Amino acid sequence: MTGQAPSVRLRGAALRFGGRAVFSDLDLDLPAGRWTCLLGExxxxxxSLLRLIAGLGSADETRGHLSCSDGLPLAGRVAYMGQRDLLLPWTTVLQNVVLGARLRGGRAAARETEGRAAALLRAxxxxxxxEDLPGSLSGGMRQRVALARTLFEDCPVVLMDEPFSALDAVTRHRLQALASDLLRGCTVFMVTHDPLEALRLADRIEVLAGLPPQLRPVFEPAGQAPRPLDxxxxxxxxxxxxxxxxxxxxAA
Structure with a gap:
């Protein structure tokens, strides 16, 4: 991980989409170096909340104050994994994983990091x-490439939207443990629909519920992640x- 993970604080978050208020006046704290999961209908x-934190919102109107505990901007220190894998279809699996390095430093920088990318693909x-193209992969395989790309970025803050949803049960269980290990010490915020997944991985669980939606009190699972399902x-x-x-x- 590049740099010490900060805590992230969001105050007064509001979002409108298509003329409709999605949520308003939300406050969220992501503790430094801990994994927070968000559940809800x-x-x-x-x-939308995850994308607002990532600075990726395409809504008509957003507001809210985002800050980090070290006083530095979040931009440039966050890895984001959305629900869609967004792999480039014309380039190889390996080149998709090192895409960020290539965009930042060119082909030479990408080549220097291919060994680490290949190790993540093995993992x-x-x-x-x-050397395969994404079109030859199943949906679950593509999601694994997207996960490898996210882990490759080695950022102190990681935002993930249902990263394990397309995987079979055995693979999901294994990759949850891998992500928990490789992201230890990072500030992680993950959206999931799976309560057991949240309980296995999270240090803190938030629930978004109600009308208008509000964040419900924090639930903190006992024990250290990844927790055994049995x-x-x-x-x-x-x-x-x-x-x-x-x-x-x-309540909604």
Whole structure:
């Protein structure tokens, strides 16, 4: 990871899209070096909030004050992985992973980092596919390339939108553990629809619920991530979290 991970603070966040208020007056704290997961119903604004933090919003109107604990801007220190893999179809899997290095430093910089990119591709189960084009890969494979590209960026702040959603259960379990290990010490904010995934990975869980949507009190799972799925405590915590999610849905 390049640089120490800061905490991130968002105050008074508001977003309008298509003339409709998605949310307003949201406050969010992402603690330094910890993994925060966001849960909530589909369409409630989770992805919009993530994109607002990343500076990628295409909404009609956004506002909010974003700051980092070290006083430096977030721009240039954040890796973003969206729901779509956004791989360039005309270039190889390996070149897609090193795309950021090439954009920043040209072909020479990309070549210097290809060894690390290849190691990440092996780690996500894509050894031997480095020279393939994205069109030859399944949806789950493409998502693994996108994950490798995100990990390759080695940023102190990482934003991810359902990064494991297209994977089979065994691969998802393995890559959750890999991401947890490689992103240790980073400030991570991840959107997910899977309560067990959030409980396995997160230090803190936020729930976006209600009408208008508001962030519900923080839920902090016990134990160190990645937590084993056969841990009896996880089932207890899952039940508590489902009650919070259900209460939020009824409030809407």
């Amino acid at each position: 589909s369409g409630i604004g989770k992805t 996500v189960g894509l050894a031997g596919r480095e 841990d009896p405590a996880l089932a207890q915590q899952a039940g508590r979290l489902m009650i919070v999610l259900g209460d939020g849905a009824r």
